[in-house]
Amino acid sequence: MTLIVIARYDDLPAARMAESFLRDAGLEPSLADGVLTSIDPLLMRALGGVRLSVPSRDEAEARDLLARAEAGEFATPLPPEDAFDNDGPAVPRPLAVAMAVTMPEGAYGVSRRPVSKNWVRTTGVVLVLIMLATLAGLVIFGLAARFSALFG
Structure with missing residues (x-):
């Protein structure tokens, strides 16, 4: 089974969220360099970020799911009481x-x-x-x- 890198992330929480999202969709993703970058975050850029990989058979579906998630297809709107108030006082x-x-x-x-x-x-x-x-x-x-x- 060949693993294909489908995305790179510059922070570990975003990579873990994408991994969980794909796992919930029934795929088998894996993260490369996640442990190493959590030990020394300065290595994140040197390694090119955290790599999210999936088996080659799931590549198209995983890319499609991530693109749809990035476009906001799975987002739920905030209720009005949780919306940001932009009419508040100005910062001195x-x-x-x-x-x-x-x-x-x-x-x-x-x-x-x-x-x-x-x-x-x-x-x-x-x-x-x-x-x-x-x-x-x-x-x-x-x-x-x-x-x-x-x-x-």
Whole structure:
């Protein structure tokens, strides 16, 4: 039985979802390099992503199912109470600048890698808060003169 690579994914959760989707449809998919990239995510790009393979007899059906899923054929609409509210309050300018600096996709970016995006967002916000707390401490306690004398 020959395995054919039908898709490559740049993140493991999306690859696992596609694998589960095809498995639910009665196919026998397999992921290559999924374990290795979960150990060291930096290898993901070097390996060309996580490869989703199926037996050659199921190739056409698997490609068709993935294309239909990508087109949204199997999606269910959100109920009105779960829809996003775009008429909410605007983000203050300083916060928008801080978000744009600390997020890899920009202040309102969308990524297919929610885990890494959330990690980067959280880390960036924490770093901004640490910098603001340090600046406030220097101003409040009058340590700015001491630091400038020490390092100046």
